[in-house]
Amino acid sequence: MIPAMDLHLLRPSPGSSAVQLFPRYPSPAPHRSRLFIVRSNLPFPNEKAKYYRELAAAVEVVESACRLCVDVQRSLFSNEGQIVEKKDLTPVTVADFGVQALVSLELSKLFPSIPLVAEEDSGFLQSNNLVDPVVSAVSDKRSIDEESLSRDDVLEAIDRGGRNAFATGTKPATYWILDPIDGTRGFVKGSPALYVVGLSLVVEGDIVLGVMGCPNWVVDPSYKSTTDAQGYKNSSPGYGIIMIAHVGCGTWTKRLKSMLDFSTKISSDWTRCFVDGCCLVSDARFCIPESQTWESLPLSVLYKARIDDDNIGDNEIRLLSAFCGSLCKYIMVASGRASVFFLRARSEKVIRVWDHAVGMICVHEAGGKVTDWKGSELDLAADQIERRSIYPAGGILVTNGKIHNQILEMISSISTVV
Structure with missing residues (x-):
């Protein structure tokens, strides 16, 4: 039996139900030689x-x-x-x-x-x-x-x-x-x-x-x-x-x-x-909601987007087709097919944090990370008042974990300049 990924679950502080899951050791890139196959009702005893x-x-x-x-x-x-x-x-x-x-x-x-x-x-x-x-x-x-x-x-x-x-x-x-x-x-x-x-x-x-x-x-x-x-x-x-x-x-x-x-x-x-092994933002594969554009996101100041194109030049990133649905973007990141999922909060549409819970654990257990744009963990407790009416700061950032801090720093520096 393949040993389970060592994932540490930090308990929330008193009075808080914030979900704080961090991989204790980074998961390597999903090379084909590392695809473990298990034949059973569930893949672990x-x-x-x-x-x-x-x-x-x-x-x-x-x-x-x-x-x-x-x-x-x-x-x-x-x-x-x-x-x-x-x-x-x-x-x-x-x-x-x-x-x-x-x-x-x-x-x-x-x-x-x-x-x-x-x-x-x-x-x-x-x-x-x-x-x-x-x-x-x-x-x-x-x-x-x-x-x-x-x-x-x-x-x-x-x-x-x-x-x-x-x-x-x-x-x-x-x-x-x-x-x-x-x-x-x-x-x-x-x-x-x-x-x-x-x-x-x-x-x-x-x-x-x-x-x-x-x-x-x-x-x-x-x-x-x-x-x-x-x-x-x-x-x-x-x-x-x-x-x-x-x-x-x-x-x-x-x-x-x-x-x-x-x-x-x-x-x-x-x-x-496992999440992918990308360590540079310029090499990452991004996905965003179908309802949003790359130009509406802060990194558009630094990079232009080329959709589904492997021929990426300087100051360009690869943007994958949207395929609808936010949760499918979590599947993309958790399976290593995308490096980043960007979701921008908008005043006219509520981001329901509870709706992201299932995607959050799938990404975390695959070695990735999920926060708001300021780097704070998404707080399920905030959704318990008047049912899912929370706007995470800026929006939600889902990554392979390796480039998470790089992107947060870029967002912060761009926001400061703007």
């Missing part, structure tokens, strides 16, 4: 992982949620692959609420004492007559064969993770955090753009595990480059990956169970993930 049972359950429920998303997404398109109703986002709504209901139902049976923090409340469904489609989407995805779901069952499950369902007390709580669909633009666009189902567990203020399912991620065994892996030009690789992380046990990926073609047999092997 249960005695190595305190939350093994919770992680195993999270993997199963995220895989089921991804299958639900794929089934619902098909209703967006005609046989020719065209969007049936471009202005009708009902399938997105059904998938969002369906995932939340499914995850809530499954986890409440296994871990009834652990609350769920999620996105949606059932009121919207009821006022828009969308309860029945959600019930239908959820019914055949449950792992336990029981009596048919009622409308009340689904509404109650959704509200279990709703806006007013969870409140923290004076002590750090234990709770699940669910982002039903991160990247609805990608969901609507279809397979050329990515979306992610994200689920994490917080215990006493620390993120202890995370699972991200990306149903339309193209798995490229050759691992040549991000462009090759995400270009959707090679038909032989399989669709879909799941990425997991457990504190002290590293970050791992495998292909999702075959959702698009049940006759296709796919490997269930887990592969260990």
Whole structure:
């Protein structure tokens, strides 16, 4: 068995639930010779992982949620692959609420004492007559064969993770955090753009595990480059990956169970993930949100961006295509396919720190680092007042850890000059 990456978890200071995860030793670059393959339900034995049972359950429920998303997404398109109703986002709504209901139902049976923090409340469904489609989407995805779901069952499950369902007390709580669909633009666009189902567990203020399912991620065994892996030009690789992380046990990926073609047999092997070995900002591969431009970021003063281009000149950086969804950028960094993910805070749009929890642990366990633009750790406690209404200073910076301080210094110096 490969020894788990030695990761030290610093406990938060009194009165704070800030997540502070730092790799005790830097992880080397993800050379092909270092891809460790494990054949098992999880890539490490249960005695190595305190939350093994919770992680195993999270993997199963995220895989089921991804299958639900794929089934619902098909209703967006005609046989020719065209969007049936471009202005009708009902399938997105059904998938969002369906995932939340499914995850809530499954986890409440296994871990009834652990609350769920999620996105949606059932009121919207009821006022828009969308309860029945959600019930239908959820019914055949449950792992336990029981009596048919009622409308009340689904509404109650959704509200279990709703806006007013969870409140923290004076002590750090234990709770699940669910982002039903991160990247609805990608969901609507279809397979050329990515979306992610994200689920994490917080215990006493620390993120202890995370699972991200990306149903339309193209798995490229050759691992040549991000462009090759995400270009959707090679038909032989399989669709879909799941990425997991457990504190002290590293970050791992495998292909999702075959959702698009049940006759296709796919490997269930887990592969260990590491951030890349880039040590110079000028050599780094950057990714940013689709809704933001390179020119809106401080480093644009120093570097021009060339999109998906290996021929980088002086004072230029390589900017990878956006592919929608913030969480997929964490997958990019944690898997070593990108070096940096930049997210700028904007007054008109709230950055929900809880939504980034699953990405944070996956990057940290792969050897990377996540902070705001001033270098402070993202604080989950700040999201516990009026539900996820925090603007990290400047924005969020996700890197391989090796160039993190360099970028922070650049941001600081540029801000001082400006």
